[in-house]
Amino acid sequence: MRPTGARAGLGRLRRRIGFDGNELRRDVDRRQRAAGLLLLLLFVGAGMPVCWQVARNAYDAGVRAERYEAVTRHRVDATVLKVDDLASGHRVTVTWPEPGGRVRTGSYDTWYRAVAGEHLKLWAGPAGVSDVEPRRHARTVGEAVGAGLGAATTAGVPVLVAYLVVRRRADRRRDRLWDAEWERLDAGRSR
Structure with missing residues (x-):
């Protein structure tokens, strides 16, 4: 029967890597x-x-x-104006009202197939609008x-x-x- 326990395991490891007095x-x-x-x-x-x-x-x-993204990006309710098909995905053009009352328009690329007139929750910032939320x-x-x-x-x-x-x-x-x-x-x- 082999000895068990932490001490026996350390002894086997020590012999396996060669730290023993083996003359052979x-x-x-x-x-x-x-x-x-x-x-x-x-x-x-x-x-x-x-x-x-x-x-x-x-x-x-x-x-x-x-x-940076927490400070510069905010959530907006956008309305889809137009959807253009791309080779990979879609370019969606949307409009949304800013907190000050100014209406902005922007585009972003996505895999999601939106429909004109659809309302989306998006993220707006200095670089434009996106469906990608700020970094977590x-x-x-x-x-x-x-x-x-x-x-x-x-x-x-x-x-x-x-x-x-x-x-x-x-x-x-x-x-x-x-x-x-x-x-x-x-x-x-x-x-």
């Missing part, structure tokens, strides 16, 4: 372990701060966009997490490739050592 480990095993640890430290020490900074920059940019904080958080994960992947792939190259070379070396041992063993039996 060869120099090639120790070098592979040292290279793997060095690459892991490189990733954690250099890659993670870069990933954190990328995520932080994406978050800050998203928060600035949230604040959940989008900012999602984009920051995505940027951080993308940066971690970008930083981690070269480190992983380097480790796989080290492992492949170590495996080749181990195979040559095994072949040499088998030849030595066979030579001893044939005498």
Whole structure:
């Protein structure tokens, strides 16, 4: 029966990555372990701060966009004047009254097939009118997490490739050592 618990699991992990007093480990095993640890430290020490900074920059940019759109855009009740079909979607021309009483007209592109005379709830701002609501904080958080994960992947792939190259070379070396041992063993039996 195998020992269970956190201590036993840590012991298995320690032996699996080579931190034990096993005399059967060869120099090639120790070098592979040292290279793997060095690459892991490189990733954690250099890659993670870069990933954190990328995520932080994406978050800050998203928060600035949230604040700008919250200040400059407002909800309007618009009436559809005309709908033009485009290659992908529709261009909808609408009119709406501003809070000061001034009537404005604008167009936006959408996938929604509106009908002339239809009343829509839209968002107006300095750039015109749109059916896209102002940026929400959940989008900012999602984009920051995505940027951080993308940066971690970008930083981690070269480190992983380097480790796989080290492992492949170590495996080749181990195979040559095994072949040499088998030849030595066979030579001893044939005498």
